[in-house]
Amino acid sequence: MKQHIEELKPTIDKVFNHLHKNPEVSWKEYETTEYLRTFLQSKGFDVQGFDDCPGLVAEVGEGSPCLALRTDMDALWQEVDGKFQANHSCGHDAHMSMGLGAILVLQKAGFPSKGKLKFIFQPAEEKGTGALKMIEKGVLDDVDYLYGVHLRPIQEIRDGEASPAICHGAARFLTGEILGEDAHGARPHLGQNAIEIGASLVNEIKSIHLDPMVPYTAKMTKFHAGSDSGNIIPGKASFSLDLRAQSNEVISALAEKIEVITESVSNIYGVKIPLETKVNVAAAEVDDEARRFMEQAIVDVLGESQTKEPIITSGGEDFHFYTLKKPNIKATMLGLGCDLQPGLHHPDMTFNQEAIYSGVEILARTLLHTLGEHKNGINVE
Structure with a gap:
């Protein structure tokens, strides 16, 4: 040969x-x-x-x-x-x-x-x-x-x-939107602050606990909200999430946790947060x-x-x-x-x-x- x-x-x-x-x-x-x-x-x-x-x-x-x-x-x-x-x-x-x-x-x-x-x-x-x-x-x-x-x-x-x-490893790349209402900087109670909502998402995602014997990560990799006007509280934002795990079972569990967190945060703040899976790679x-x-x-x-x-x-x-x-x-x-x-x-x-x-x-x-x-x-x- x-x-x-x-x-x-x-x-x-x-x-x-x-x-x-x-x-x-x-x-x-x-x-x-x-x-x-x-x-x-x-x-x-x-x-x-x-x-x-x-x-x-x-x-x-x-x-x-x-x-x-x-x-x-x-x-x-x-x-x-x-x-x-x-x-x-x-x-x-x-x-x-x-x-x-x-x-x-x-x-x-x-x-x-x-x-x-x-x-x-x-x-x-x-x-x-x-x-x-x-x-x-x-x-x-x-x-x-x-x-x-x-x-x-x-x-x-x-x-x-x-x-x-x-x-x-397995990977999933998600995109999402926060769909709330803008508000005047002096009247925050009349709208929803998408930046604060995004921060809540980040904090909740960091609190996810799964099988420690299987490596996994979930993190926000993009967040965009607001405009050039510094006195407007932005009600809308777009973001991306990167999920990775060393097994197909754990990536599925991780994605389920993200869905639960997103739904809970949307209910707390009274906004819609639709998610879309852009890429899904198997382990x-x-x-x-x-x-x-x-x-x-x-x-x-x-x-x-x-x-x-x-x-x-x-x-x-x-x-x-x-x-x-x-x-x-x-x-x-x-x-x-x-x-x-x-x-x-x-x-x-x-x-x-x-x-x-x-x-x-x-x-x-x-x-x-x-x-x-x-x-x-x-x-x-």
Whole structure:
């Protein structure tokens, strides 16, 4: 397999350079989709696209088990050198390159005669809604094992190391409004002070107590009220809340507490406080068997000393909606060390691109190890 990867390095580099130079934001990845489609078709693969959204799926083989490798496609919209633009500062260009590399390596090595492989190129991970769309499209209906990959920052794991699981946390991002009446600064009893109401919300949210063994946070991240007139008590305001927890159960409990607090405060002050969930990201549900197959592949490629424990992070990934909505799927995500600095989502993020080749081999071997367990020992050399 290493010889196949050596032969494919120029192709993988060309793919990465193209994707890196042509980023597209969530739900706009149409040119990326067309590039991937054209590339895969030129290599002899049949691909399935979608009428109403970007993204595609390539399938190889048939029967059971069905294994899927998912990579994300979208870039972030952020300020880079004083100009707002699409920017691959989360490594999705590398993830797509690894997905394409894995399918090409397996093609060179010879696809297994039994079992189905799916290669999913998913849009809109950064919006937290792309995985749900793939589920809606039925892409995961026949999948038994699901694997993913994400570059990890140097603060978590070093270049040349890898982890067989990333334990992302759950997150919910809410927006709300306080709908009261303005009042003259001399007559506060004739209206409702949205700033005081916002302060009450903050204090009550800080008093939430849940299972202390599971990390969680809830905080107000934006609050806007009032105008340029300093003698008007503002009755209206808008705000945002950021909720995070390390498990899906605790994030649900946290959201319920927020709803109770909001309703109570609205009743006390006599105002309406509607809330809207903007983004909802599931926490990881790592399957031990899938993790074991990926750990075996990491040991094969990097060695046992470079194989690290699962990474626990409060960051989110919509990959985990697949297991939340399809509990029968056995899944895990590769955490790949690559000297990524200064951090994910930083506009000047850089990483060691040589790590892509290791990622390709680990992913390909993970798929073969999984099939080998079910098909009496497929050769992964």
